[in-house]
Amino acid sequence: xxxxxxxxxxxxxxxxxxxxxxxxxxxxxxxxxxxxxxxxxxxxxxxxxxxxxxxxxxxxxxxxxxxxxxxxxxxxxxxxxxxxxxxxxxxxxxxxxxxxxxxxxxxxxxxxxxxxxxxxxxxxxxxxxxxxxxxxxxxxxxxxxxxxxxxxxxxxxxxxxxxxxxxxxxxxxxxxxxxxxxxxxxxxxxxxxxxxxxxxxxxxxxxxxxxxxxxxxxxxxxxxxxxxxxxxxxxxxxxxx
Amino acid sequence: xxxxxxxxxxxxxxxxxxxxxxxxxxxxxxxxxxxxxxxxxxxxxxxxxxxxxxxxxxxxxxxxxxxxxxxxxxxxxxxxxxxxxxxxxxxxxxxxxxxxxxxxxxxxxxxxxxxxxxxxxxxxxxxxxxxxxxxxxxxxxxxxxxxxxxxxx
Numbered sequence: 001x002x003x004x005x006x007x008x009x010x011x012x013x014x015x016x017x018x019x020x021x022x023x024x025x026x027x028x029x030x031x032x033x034x035x036x037x038x039x040x041x042x043x044x045x046x047x048x049x050x051x052x053x054x055x056x057x058x059x060x061x062x063x064x065x066x067x068x069x070x071x072x073x074x075x076x077x078x079x080x081x082x083x084x085x086x087x088x089x090x091x092x093x094x095x096x097x098x099x100x101x102x103x104x105x106x107x108x109x110x111x112x113x114x115x116x117x118x119x120x121x122x123x124x125x126x127x128x129x130x131x132x133x134x135x136x137x138x139x140x141x142x143x144x145x146x147x148x149x150x151x152x153x154x155x156x157x158x159x160x161x162x163x164x165x166x167x168x169x170x171x172x173x174x175x176x177x178x179x180x181x182x183x184x185x186x187x188x189x190x191x192x193x194x195x196x197x198x199x200x201x202x203x204x205x206x207x208x209x210x211x212x213x214x215x216x217x218x219x220x221x222x223x224x225x226x227x228x229x230x231x232x233x234x235x236x237x238x239x240x241x
Numbered sequence: 242x243x244x245x246x247x248x249x250x251x252x253x254x255x256x257x258x259x260x261x262x263x264x265x266x267x268x269x270x271x272x273x274x275x276x277x278x279x280x281x282x283x284x285x286x287x288x289x290x291x292x293x294x295x296x297x298x299x300x301x302x303x304x305x306x307x308x309x310x311x312x313x314x315x316x317x318x319x320x321x322x323x324x325x326x327x328x329x330x331x332x333x334x335x336x337x338x339x340x341x342x343x344x345x346x347x348x349x350x351x352x353x354x355x356x357x358x359x360x361x362x363x364x365x366x367x368x369x370x371x372x373x374x375x376x377x378x379x380x381x382x383x384x385x386x387x388x389x390x391x392x393x394x
Contacts, residue, residue, distance in 0.1 A: 027259045027260060033261070040268075044276075044279065047280045056287070066284055089285075
């Protein structure tokens with residue numbers, strides 16, 4: 001009897017189930033959009049509140065936003081280089097903020113209290129569609145950065161030290177988005193699953209350190225994603241001599 | 242037995258890729274533009290304005306400091322030249338007073354020597370005069386003695 005209920009409860013983790021939205025011929029994962037709209041809405045409200053009254057002497061939220069801006073600028077500048085980092089800073093910053101807000105929002109807000117007809121709310125980055133979308137945007141960005149900065153000379157990068165590198169560099173164009181998307185997806189999903197299983201098995205105290213670890217991983221994943229994206233763009237615009 | 246539906250073939254599953262992907266990509270691109278105009282541009286303007294202000298102030302302060310150092314060096318050289326001039330004047334005055342002292346000393350010495358000589362000459366002349374007188378008296382006396390002796394006989 002107890003064991004039975006345990007199993008049915010365990011099933012309540014609902015891995016790989018989605019809230020489907022059907023619009024015409026296309027199907028969407030509704031829960032991903034719901035959480036992302038809530039989190040991004042909160043982010044935009046926070047940002048617009050902080051930038052409302054900005055003065056030369058930073059006060060309150062402006063301090064935090066300036067710290068964030070400075071952090072993102074340093075990240076973009078060290079990876080992309082002094083010359084073109086300005087063009088890419090908003091993109092890198094958006095990636096960082098999106099991933100960070102999604103990860104932390106997924107970990108900190110008790111989404112499970114909101115019941116959906118199917119699937120459950122959680123971090124938008126725990127859905128493979130989101131992470132692949134981000135990774136493909138990064139791929140497009142570094143191609144665009146390389147081509148717009150160096151023209152056709154961008155492809156010199158593929159044979160850079162020696163032409164032997166050509167197959168590996170081509171392979172890299174596939175492994176980069178693959179590793180980016182699966183790293184983020186895997187980390188966030190695994191964290192959600194571990195916390196979910198632990199909360200189910202030992203609902204008191206024990207999940208807390210794992211939750212903190214999850215917050216740590218979430219922040220690190222956001223940093224890794226943004227840093228790697230910036231690094232790839234930097235690699236594409238770098239001049240070889 | 243467990244209801245983990247990892248690779249659900251038709252419906253759902255972890256790797257269920259559908260139109261969520263392109264829509265999410267569009268959403269992120271839109272978010273980039275929104276955050277750029279709402280966050281990155283305004284905050285960047287404020288931060289860069291302040292950085293420019295600070296660096297301008299630093300440059301200005303550096304210029305002022307170098308000016309102050311130049312003035313200080315100027316003053317130092319002026320002070321040095323004034324000091325050497327003062328030294329020169331003092332040594333000149335010392336030389337002059339030395340000279341004057343020597344001159345005065347020489348004059349006094351000469352005067353003293355002259356009066357000493359004069360006195361000596363006077364003494365000499367008086368001595369010779371006295372000796373002359375004495376020898377004359379001795380002559381007179383001897384004459385007297387001789388005349389007396391002659392008269393007695």
